Amino acid sequence: MxxxxxxxxxxxxxxxxxxxxxxxxxxxxxxxxxxxxxxxLAKKVNTTNENKIKLKDVYTNLPYDISQVNISRIGADGFSRVEVFDKNTSKFIEAYGEKAEPVSKSDILDKLNDISKISKLTIYKERIDGSAVTRLYTVLTVYSDGSFRQIESIDKAYWEKASDGDWKLENPHASAISTIGSFPTTEIETSGTTTIRMKATLFTVGLLNSSGFDVFSTTGNTYYLRKIVELGYRYSLY
Structure with a gap:
């Protein structure tokens, strides 16, 4: 024993x-x-160490160590886009876009009677979550006279889907302000949050889980997931 x-x-x-x-x-x-x-993964840096990059007519602050990312530029017909990729993995991180358009007489402010000096500037920042591509837009009215430029007003800020698929945006919130608290200004700051709601199958739910989505409902073999996302950026004329 x-x-x-x-x-x-x-x-x-x-x-x-x-x-x-x-x-x-x-x-x-x-x-x-x-x-x-x-x-x-490219590391983010403190605000004081952000790198300023130029699109076409505006600048934005890149919140990453510039030595750890690759930057790709696309431009045509007044449109400019900058895409940021992780240098080690080639993974897409985010993108910035800008498009300037002329305005009609009815669109401009009364005090700005020279229509040739006024333009509408649409800018955005883009992120990718799974198959969902979202953009946070801001539309500005800009006055230009030679090398002198200023932002006269912020017309609107909004979220938009930038890819197809069985998903939608819920509870979008977006706001934009002058960084000096008044207009005219040379720099604006935009921020926003929204929820991505997506439908998935047994074969895709795992991939979405790994991208930060949470399952909140199931019906048979169909899974419904959501993820709260946020974006923020600054754009300046100089």
């Missing part, structure tokens, strides 16, 4: 050692994965 008890104790100790080793190995793998993930 004593031999049996002794044998059982040895088996129990062996099992404890194996379990402890497995837990340590899992922790080691998780730590390694976390570190590798951190090293391959």
């Amino acid at each position: 004593k031999k049996i008890i002794y044998l059982l104790i040895l088996i129990a100790l062996a099992l404890l050692i194996v379990i402890a080793y497995d837990l340590a190995d899992v922790h080691s793998q998780k730590t390694s994965t976390d570190v590798n993930t951190e090293n391959t």
Whole structure:
């Protein structure tokens, strides 16, 4: 009987050692994965260290270490777009866009009677979540005279879908202000939040979960997910 008890104790100790080793190995793998993930993603920087990049007529602040990203530029017919990618993984991070358009006489302010000096400037910032591409837009009225330019007003700020698919935006909120608190100004700041609601199947729900979506309802083999997203940016004329 004593031999049996002794044998059982040895088996129990062996099992404890194996379990402890497995837990340590899992922790080691998780730590390694976390570190590798951190090293391959471009790091954000403090506001004071942000890099200013130019689109066509306006500048925006890039909140990433410029040495860790690649920047791609697209431009045609008054439209300019800057796409930012992680240098190590080639993963898309975000994009900025700008388009200037002339205005009609009825659109301009009474005091600005030279229509050739007034333009409507539409700017945006873009993000991707799963298959959902969203943009936060701001529309500005800009006065230009030679090298002198100023923002006369913010016409509107709004969210918009920028990709097709079985998803929609819910509870969109957007606001834009002059950074000096009044107009005219040379810099504006826009911020907003919205909820992406998406439908998925058993085959795609896991991928969306890994992109930050949470399942809130199911019907048969159909899953309904949502994710709260936010964007913010500053655009300046100089």
